[in-house]
Amino acid sequence: xxxxxxxxxxxxxxxxxxxxxxxxxxxxxxxxVSDIPGTxxxxxxxxxxxxxxxxxxxxxxxxxxxxxxxIDRAVQAQTASAISxxxxxxxxxxxxxxxxxxxHDAAEIARKSGKPVxxxxxxxxxxxxxxxxVDFYGLGIGxxxxxxxxxxxxxTELMEAVARVLPxxxxxxxxxxxxxxxxxxxxxxxxxxxxxxxxxxxxxxxSPVPGTxxxPVDTVLRFKERDLQxxxxxxxxRRGRIEQGIEKYSSLRTxxxxxxxxxxxxxxxxxxxxxxxxxxxAGFIDQAxxxxxxxxNKWDLAPETGVEHDAAMLEIRQRLKFLVSSPVRLISALHxxxxxxxxxxxxxxxxxxxxxxxxxxxxxxxxxxxxxHPPPSQGRNDVRIRKIxxxxxxxxxxxxxxxxxxxxxxxxxxxxxxxLRNAFGFQGTPLKLExxxxx
Numbered sequence: 001x002x003x004x005x006x007x008x009x010x011x012x013x014x015x016x017x018x019x020x021x022x023x024x025x026x027x028x029x030x031x032x033v034s035d036i037p038g039t040x041x042x043x044x045x046x047x048x049x050x051x052x053x054x055x056x057x058x059x060x061x062x063x064x065x066x067x068x069x070x071i072d073r074a075v076q077a078q079t080a081s082a083i084s085x086x087x088x089x090x091x092x093x094x095x096x097x098x099x100x101x102x103x104h105d106a107a108e109i110a111r112k113s114g115k116p117v118x119x120x121x122x123x124x125x126x127x128x129x130x131x132x133x134v135d136f137y138g139l140g141i142g143x144x145x146x147x148x149x150x151x152x153x154x155x156t157e158l159m160e161a162v163a164r165v166l167p168x169x170x171x172x173x174x175x176x177x178x179x180x181x182x183x184x185x186x187x188x189x190x191x192x193x194x195x196x197x198x199x200x201x202x203x204x205x206x207s208p209v210p211g212t213x214x215x216p217v218d219t220v221l222r223f224k225e226r227d228l229q230x231x232x233x234x235x236x237x238r239r240g241r242i243e244q245g246i247e248k249y250s251s252l253r254t255x256x257x258x259x260x261x262x263x264x265x266x267x268x269x270x271x272x273x274x275x276x277x278x279x280x281x282a283g284f285i286d287q288a289x290x291x292x293x294x295x296x297n298k299w300d301l302a303p304e305t306g307v308e309h310d311a312a313m314l315e316i317r318q319r320l321k322f323l324v325s326s327p328v329r330l331i332s333a334l335h336x337x338x339x340x341x342x343x344x345x346x347x348x349x350x351x352x353x354x355x356x357x358x359x360x361x362x363x364x365x366x367x368x369x370x371x372x373h374p375p376p377s378q379g380r381n382d383v384r385i386r387k388i389x390x391x392x393x394x395x396x397x398x399x400x401x402x403x404x405x406x407x408x409x410x411x412x413x414x415x416x417x418x419x420l421r422n423a424f425g426f427q428g429t430p431l432k433l434e435x436x437x438x439x
Contacts, residue, residue: 005047005056006166009086011079011110013102014062016094017122021149022059025050025159050159055166058082063106083109088162089117091139095124095132095146099139107139116165119144120158125151178220178229179350182257184285185267186277190297193333194267195230198343200336223343231257258284262394263291263349263428265342266323270298270312270330271305274319282320289395291353291429292326293345300332325421326428349428354393357424362388362398369419375412383407386438397432405435 010018026046048057060079083089089110093103110117121133124146136144145161147154183191199221220229258264264285268278285292296312309330316328327345331338366388375383385408387401398420402408417431 005054006087007056007058007085008088008090008162009058009060009082010090010092011060011063011083012092012106013100016062016092016097017149018062018092019059021090021092021120021122021147022057024149024152024155025057050155053159053163053166058086063102063109083113083115086113086115087167088165089113089115090120090158090162091117091141092120092122092149093136093139093144095121095129095136098132099135103136103139107141111141116167117141118158118161118165120154121146122149124148125153178227179263179347180229180231180261181346181350182231182254182261182264182290183267184254184258184264184281186275186281189267189269190333191267194265194295194297194331194339197331197333197336197339198230200339223347226347228343228346231260254281255284258288258290261290262353263293263346264288265293265295265346266320266326267295267297268316270296270307271301273307273312273315279319282323286322286430289430289432291349291395292323293342293349293428294320294323294326294328295342296328296330297333299330300335300337325426345428352426353395353429355396355424355426355429356393357390357396359389361423362390365419365423366400366416369416373415375408391434395430395432396426397434400433400435401438402435403438405437408435 010022012018025048046057048055060082063079091106091110093099107117119136119139119142121136121144124130124133125148130146133144133146143161145154145158147158149155183194185191199219220227222228266278266282266285268274282292294316296316302308302312312330313328317324320326327349329338329342329345331342333339366385370385375385377383383402383404385400385402389399391397391399400408400416413433413435417433420426420431
C-alpha cells in the first residue's frame with residue numbers, strides 16, 4: 001500500500017493571480033496528470049513537486065459569492081468541489097488592490113471548509129508592496145505571506161508554510177486481495193444507479209476497507225464466489241448525501257479512482273451515444289493503463305429513441321478506438337438489466353489484466369509472428385528480435401530485446417501487439433511492449 005498524494009487547491013476571488021501561481025508551481029512538475037474538461041473556466045489538476053514535497057495541485061475559477069449566470073454558477077460548483085477534495089487551501093489575494101469584499105467572501109468560504117488555509121498576498125514584488133500585506137491580517141485566517149507568482153518571489157516561504165499544515169499521509173486500502181473496480185463516466189449517465197444495481201445483484205457486502213484520505217470506505221461485494229472491491233468515488237455515493245455541485249464536478253476524484261483501479265467501467269448513455277466528455281474519460285482510462293469494460297446504460301430507452309444495436313456498436317468502436325478491445329455491455333441500471341453479464345465481463349477483464357503467459361508459449365507465438373512477417377530491414381543490417389519476456393502484469397508488459405530498438409517501426413510494434421492479442425486474447429486490457437537494446 002502507498003500513501004496518496006496530498007491535494008492542494010489554489011482559491012481566491014477572480015484576477016488575483018491564481019493561475020499564475022499554479023503555472024509557477026507547475027513549472028516544477030514531474031508529470032501532467034490531466035486537463036479536466038468542464039465549463040468555460042476549467043478546473044485543472046497536475047501532480048507536482050516542490051523540493052521534497054510531492055502533491056496534487058488544483059487550480060480553480062474565481063470565488064464569487066453572488067454568482068449570476070449559469071456559467072458562473074458552474075465555476076463556483078467546480079471550486080466548491082476542489083475545496084471539498086483538498087487537504088490544504090492556498091488563498092490568493094492581491095497586495096496591490098488590498099482587502100476587498102471578495103477576499104472576505106473567499107476567506108469565509110475557506111474558514112467554513114474546516115481545511116488548513118495558507119494566505120498568499122500576491123503581486124508583492126517590491127518592498128513597498130510587501131509592506132501592504134499587513135492589511136490582510138484582517139481576514140482572520142493567519143499570517144499573510146508576501147509573494148510574486150509572476151517573478152517567483154516568496155514561493156519557497158509559501159510552500160514551507162503549506163508543508164507545515166499538510167496532514168500526515170494516509171495509507172490507501174489498495175491491495176491485491178481483491179480486484180479493484182471503478183465506475184467512471186460523465187455526469188448523469190447513471191453511475192450511482194449502476195452501483196445500486198450491482199449491489200442488488202451481489203450476494204452480500206463482504207467487508208468495508210479503508211479508502212483514500214477523503215473517501216473513507218470502499219466496498220467489497222461478492223459475485224459468483226469472487227470478491228470485488230468497488231472504489232468509493234463521488235459517483236458512487238447516495239444522492240441524498242452529495243453536496244450541491246460535488247457530484248457534477250468531482251473529476252479529480254474520478255481520476256484518482258481510475259488510477260487506483262484494476263478495471264474501470266466506463267458508463268455511456270444510450271440516448272446520447274458517445275460525447276466529447278465520454279472520450280475524455282475514456283482517454284484517462286487509456287492513459288492510466290487500466291482495464292476497461294464499456295457499459296451502455298439506459299438501453300431500455302433504445303426503442304423510444306430509435307437506436308439500433310449495430311449502429312450503437314459501430315459508433316462506440318469508431319469514437320473510442322483506443323478502447324477497441326474492451327467488451328461492450330448493454331444495460332439498464334434503473335431496471336437492473338444486463339448487470340450479471342457486465343460483472344462477468346469485469347471479472348474476465350481483470351483476469352486478462354493480471355494474466356501471466358507461459359514463457360515457452362510466449363516465445364512460440366512471437367517466433368511464429370516474426371517468421372511470418374520479419375521486421376523490415378534497414379540498409380545492410382537486418383533488424384532482429386533476439387528475446388522476449390513478460391516483465392509484469394497489471395497491465396501485461398512484455399520486453400523485446402533487439403540490437404537497435406529505435407529501428408523497430410511503430411507499425412511493426414502494433415503487429416507484434418496484435419499477434420499477442422490474437423494468440424492470448426487480452427480482451428479489455430492494454431498491453432505494454434518495451435523494446436530494449438541487447439547488452
